[in-house]
Amino acid sequence: MVDLxxxxxxxxxxxxxxxxxxxxxxxxxxxxxxxxxxxxxxxFTTVPQGQLRWLSRPDGAARASNKAVRRFCSHCGxxxxxxxxxxxxxxxxxxxxxxxxxxxxxYEIFTRSRWAGLPPVPGARxxxxxTSQY
Ligand SMILES: [Zn+2]
Ligand SMILES: [Zn+2]
Numbered sequence: 001m002v003d004l005x006x007x008x009x010x011x012x013x014x015x016x017x018x019x020x021x022x023x024x025x026x027x028x029x030x031x032x033x034x035x036x037x038x039x040x041x042x043x044f045t046t047v048p049q050g051q052l053r054w055l056s057r058p059d060g061a062a063r064a065s066n067k068a069v070r071r072f073c074s075h076c077g078x079x080x081x082x083x084x085x086x087x088x089x090x091x092x093x094x095x096x097x098x099x100x101x102x103x104x105x106x107y108e109i110f111t112r113s114r115w116a117g118l119p120p121v122p123g124a125r126x127x128x129x130x131t132s133q134y
Contacts, residue, residue: 007096009078015055018092023047025094025103027121028082030110030130032064036079040115043094044082045103052090107131 003020025045033042058081060074071081082091094100107125108114120126 006098007092008098009058009073009076009080009096011073011076011078013056013075014058014073014078014080016092017053017055018045018047018090018097019051020045020047020103021051023103024106026107026109026124027105028109029112029114031113033110034113036062036064036070040118041108042079042082043105044091045094045097046091049090052092 001021003023005018005020006015007018008015023045025043027041027043029041034040036042058071058073060072060077062070062072064070067084069083070079071083072079078096079093080096081093084091094103097103105121105124107127108121109127109130111120111126112128114120
């Protein structure tokens, strides 16, 4: 099944198409995501390799840890991807989808740094740290 959707940064300089077939979407509560996103967590959607196609690539890159490169639009600053090197599974910031309807949060990671008072997403698998299981 193909569920093809479009996405972009806030200013529109970065654009992509993504096939959501087999996707997973989750919240990351790690401190890096809190800093990078400017809020309590960031939400990413991951698809199998080959299902993300850039129409115009993000031209900004930040290496905040030895694990990942975060790519962003250098014009408007929108965080676009979290790329984990050889484990890169095409993680895009879910909020950059033009139409995120129907996407459910199925997991949450790094819940040990979840903001006080913020409840778990009902039904979402919870992980204290990172995981490759999701
Ligand atoms: Zn932009
Ligand atoms: Zn994170």
